[in-house]
Amino acid sequence: MTVETPMTQDAKQPVLEIRNLRIALPKGADRPYALDGLDLTLNPGEIVCMVGESGSGKSLTAGAVMRLLPEPHVRVAGGDIRFMGEDILSKSEGEMRDLRGNRISMIFQEPMTALNPQKTVGWQIDEVLKLHMQGSRAERRAHALEMLNRVHIPDPASAYNAYPHQISGGQRQRVMIAMALSLSPRLVIADEPTTALDVTTQLQILKLIRELQEQEDAGILFITHDFGVVAEIADQVIVLRQGEVVEQGPAAQVLNAPQHPYTKALIASVPDLTPPTAKPVSEKPVVLSGTHLKKTFAARGGLLTGKRKAVVAVKDLSFELHQGETLGVVGESGSGKTTVSRLVTRLLEADGGEVRLAGQDLLALAPRDMRRMRKDIQMVFQDPMASLNPRKRVVDLIAQGPIVHGEDPAKARERARELLQLVELSPAAANRFPHEFSGGQRQRIGIARALAMEPKVIVADEPVSALDVSVQAQVLKLLADLRDRMHLSLLFVTHDLRVAAQLCDSIIVMQKGEIVERGPPSAIFADPQHSYTRTLLSSIPGRHWTPPVSGTDAA
Amino acid sequence: MTTLDTDLRPPEPSRLIVFWHRYRRNRAALLGLVLFAIVVLMALTAGIVAPGDPLGRAGAPLTAPFTNPETPLGTDQLGRDIFAGLFYGARISLLIGVVATLISIAIGIVIGALSGYFGGWVDDVLMRITEAFQTIPNFVLLLTLVAILGSKIEWITLAIGIVSWTAPARMVRAEFMSLRHREFVDAARNLGVSNASLIFREILPNALPPIIVYASVIMALSILLESALAFLGLGDPNYASWGNMIGQGRAVLRTAWYCAAIPGIAIVLTVLSFSLLGEGLNDALNPRQKKT
Numbered sequence: 009m010t011v012e013t014p015m016t017q018d019a020k021q022p023v024l025e026i027r028n029l030r031i032a033l034p035k036g037a038d039r040p041y042a043l044d045g046l047d048l049t050l051n052p053g054e055i056v057c058m059v060g061e062s063g064s065g066k067s068l069t070a071g072a073v074m075r076l077l078p079e080p081h082v083r084v085a086g087g088d089i090r091f092m093g094e095d096i097l098s099k100s101e102g103e104m105r106d107l108r109g110n111r112i113s114m115i116f117q118e119p120m121t122a123l124n125p126q127k128t129v130g131w132q133i134d135e136v137l138k139l140h141m142q143g144s145r146a147e148r149r150a151h152a153l154e155m156l157n158r159v160h161i162p163d164p165a166s167a168y169n170a171y172p173h174q175i176s177g178g179q180r181q182r183v184m185i186a187m188a189l190s191l192s193p194r195l196v197i198a199d200e201p202t203t204a205l206d207v208t209t210q211l212q213i214l215k216l217i218r219e220l221q222e223q224e225d226a227g228i229l230f231i232t233h234d235f236g237v238v239a240e241i242a243d244q245v246i247v248l249r250q251g252e253v254v255e256q257g258p259a260a261q262v263l264n265a266p267q268h269p270y271t272k273a274l275i276a277s278v279p280d281l282t283p284p285t286a287k288p289v290s291e292k293p294v295v296l297s298g299t300h301l302k303k304t305f306a307a308r309g310g311l312l313t314g315k316r317k318a319v320v321a322v323k324d325l326s327f328e329l330h331q332g333e334t335l336g337v338v339g340e341s342g343s344g345k346t347t348v349s350r351l352v353t354r355l356l357e358a359d360g361g362e363v364r365l366a367g368q369d370l371l372a373l374a375p376r377d378m379r380r381m382r383k384d385i386q387m388v389f390q391d392p393m394a395s396l397n398p399r400k401r402v403v404d405l406i407a408q409g410p411i412v413h414g415e416d417p418a419k420a421r422e423r424a425r426e427l428l429q430l431v432e433l434s435p436a437a438a439n440r441f442p443h444e445f446s447g448g449q450r451q452r453i454g455i456a457r458a459l460a461m462e463p464k465v466i467v468a469d470e471p472v473s474a475l476d477v478s479v480q481a482q483v484l485k486l487l488a489d490l491r492d493r494m495h496l497s498l499l500f501v502t503h504d505l506r507v508a509a510q511l512c513d514s515i516i517v518m519q520k521g522e523i524v525e526r527g528p529p530s531a532i533f534a535d536p537q538h539s540y541t542r543t544l545l546s547s548i549p550g551r552h553w554t555p556p557v558s559g560t561d562a563a
Numbered sequence: 564m565t566t567l568d569t570d571l572r573p574p575e576p577s578r579l580i581v582f583w584h585r586y587r588r589n590r591a592a593l594l595g596l597v598l599f600a601i602v603v604l605m606a607l608t609a610g611i612v613a614p615g616d617p618l619g620r621a622g623a624p625l626t627a628p629f630t631n632p633e634t635p636l637g638t639d640q641l642g643r644d645i646f647a648g649l650f651y652g653a654r655i656s657l658l659i660g661v662v663a664t665l666i667s668i669a670i671g672i673v674i675g676a677l678s679g680y681f682g683g684w685v686d687d688v689l690m691r692i693t694e695a696f697q698t699i700p701n702f703v704l705l706l707t708l709v710a711i712l713g714s715k716i717e718w719i720t721l722a723i724g725i726v727s728w729t730a731p732a733r734m735v736r737a738e739f740m741s742l743r744h745r746e747f748v749d750a751a752r753n754l755g756v757s758n759a760s761l762i763f764r765e766i767l768p769n770a771l772p773p774i775i776v777y778a779s780v781i782m783a784l785s786i787l788l789e790s791a792l793a794f795l796g797l798g799d800p801n802y803a804s805w806g807n808m809i810g811q812g813r814a815v816l817r818t819a820w821y822c823a824a825i826p827g828i829a830i831v832l833t834v835l836s837f838s839l840l841g842e843g844l845n846d847a848l849n850p851r852q853k854k855t
Contacts, residue, residue, distance in 0.1 A: 382754060390746070394745055395750045398769065
């Protein structure tokens with residue numbers, strides 16, 4: 009083993025010290041500094057979490073430490089960054105290359121895009137080792153295999169020869185971690201490393217990061233937006249807003265006794281895991297029901313490769329949604345929950361089964377009749393950017409449905425403006441295009457569009473998962489509000505158990521296309537019956553931490 | 564406290580202004596715009612600058628340029644004014660460029676949209692037809708069509724449109740294939756919007772930018788195709804087109820080079836203006852492809 013390990017440094021010395029860091033944005037940006045006056049000390053064996061919503065400047069901090077800012081547009085305008093006592097900002101590009109990957113390394117959010125799809129996992133780990141480690145090919149290979157073993161990849165030898173698409177998302181992230189830690193760096197920057205992963209995988213990865221960090225005694229700068237993750241992993245917490253540090257301190261203190269109103273508000277937006285007490289069992293009529301729904305995706309093989317195995321997305325699913333209630337469909341990626349939302353609205357054709365809306369079987373309707381029925385079942389989509397036609401004005405987007413169904417265009421536009429107010433947007437929004445809005449505002453427009461049809465049922469497919477926590481809370485509140493006011497029934501698809509706990513009257517837990525458990529959230533959360541549900545619940549980040557109630561907040 | 568996410572950002576400048584700002588950044592594209600404006604101006608003012616028939620005799624045959632103020636760019640072997648020919652030729656070139664491009668883009672959009680939107684057997688059938696067209700060299704097909712239809716300017720324009728629709732069709736198809744799975748299409752379908760509206764009202768406006776850019780390429784190509792036809796003597800003899808002028812200048816190339824060279828330069832500059840224009844449009848319409 010000939011890895012250069014600069015372990016002999018003074019152990020007391022902080023790994024990373026940032027003083028009064030300022031990062032300037034190009035002229036014409038919404039603020040002059042992306043980051044204004046950040047102070048941070050990261051000791052060996054410590055995890056510092058930087059928390060903030062999108063646009064708070066947290067990822068740019070990582071860029072500044074790695075000296076990978078998109079210069080000259082975005083550049084460090086002042087301050088001091090010291091890594092093991094050395095000034096990073098004055099180093100030459102060559103010296104930085106020597107540090108990167110070797111003594112400072114990074115774990116990215118999306119392991120699929122951070123890995124080169126054309127090269128094997130082994131090749132990519134070897135590439136890092138080749139740059140920074142003297143040693144023969146065989147030694148490097150042995151080291152790589154050892155690293156894969158340390159990140160608990162089931163079969164390191166076969167993973168070494170696999171291409172990134174051949175291993176699962178969680179394993180890819182493990183590979184990224186193996187790569188990042190293969191040279192025993194003193195500093196690891198983890199930029200939202202678990203955001204793209206399912207909860208169960210997320211928990212494993214968090215544990216792994218913790219474990220390896222203790223072995224290596226490295227310092228970790230952990231960037232996240234998720235307070236659950238913070239509760240799970242952080243020693244120190246820095247809360248950023250719009251490039252300014254609003255609060256900083258030990259994790260327990262920031263999480264349980266936040267001082268700054270912004271931190272309080274952020275923490276208050278984290279949905280509580282304890283569901284409200286169950287409503288009495290509903291006597292209301294069933295509005296929407298599915299019986300024995302099936303969907304298989306036949307993978308079409310290429311000309312020479314032959315047929316690939318078909319994927320069963322939903323097998324034999326039945327559910328009932330009562331009027332005025334919310335049915336949550338919960339599951340991890342690949343559980344078929346999104347497919348359910350598309351089958352019900354017939355955006356996908358089911359292979360079998362029935363969907364009954366007010367007594368009519370939607371799946372048996374002719375296309376023309378289906379188009380007419382669509383006004384009773386509307387959808388709110390996951391990605392508010394992708395689901396609004398970028399070339400249409402908001403008023404036309406909202407009025408489109410009623411106009412298609414024969415409403416007078418002038419009246420429909422009038423109504424669209426009223427709906428904007430209903431979703432708490434200014435009527436001035438009507439004549440703008442979707443790109444002029446923030447994510448939460450776009451989702452409000454999406455909700456207004458669904459409401460314009462005065463539907464009986466709204467199917468919401470992960471409507472808040474693309475939004476920041478505080479915005480998430482506001483949109484969820486609006487949704488619950490409208491549901492109660494307009495007697496809507498909601499089919500709510502989500503991966504977020506916290507959200508489901510707060511919003512839903514009953515829940516379906518799905519795994520691999522099947523329902524493994526169903527019932528009111530209070531029962532499921534208190535006493536899960538199925539082992540998968542138990543795993544899911546025990547994987548929720550920060551499940552031991554109950555966000556303090558900020559009801560007494562006088563700010 | 565946290566800012567409510569319902570506060571609106573200040574309104575953004577209109578799309579046209581943003582478009583112009585982006586376009587303006589590309590100097591070459593500005594040059595293209597100027598050249599294009601000159602060609603359009605020439606076409607518009609042909610009747611004022613050079614009244615009378617451009618095909619009529621204006622002076623002694625083969626007058627060199629800059630010798631006689633009556634015919635500033637000289638005359639050809641039949642004594643026709645090259646200056647006037649240049650102006651009237653601009654009309655023909657623009658007419659052919661615009662109309663042939665419209666024809667080819669229209670065919671391309673319909674075929675590409677149907678094929679990309681529906682996929683399956685519709686796609687298979689339409690793409691086999693497209694491939695059949697693509698396997699025959701453009702110019703050979705054009706010659707055949709003109710031989711069958713005749714050399715009238717209308718037929719030439721139509722024929723040029725017919726031989727150049729395959730590339731836009733493939734392009735539209737590719738755009739549609741990626742756009743039809745976007746959520747906003749599902750969202751519109753979920754409102755009960757019919758297939759025809761989905762294709763033309765929802766997807767097409769989003770697919771247009773690259774097609775508009777490509778249109779400038781087709782325009783340049785159409786002008787070249789017409790010139791090539793005229794050069795071979797298959798152009799419409801009743802109009803003074805640049806291609807016709809080169810074709811006839813070819814006979815006296817050794818003694819009076821300017822008869823062919825002057826309209827040749829006009830063609831080069833016009834085609835250049837279209838490609839620069841296309842490049843500028845590309846920058847302005849697809850800003851994400853380039854770093855700002």
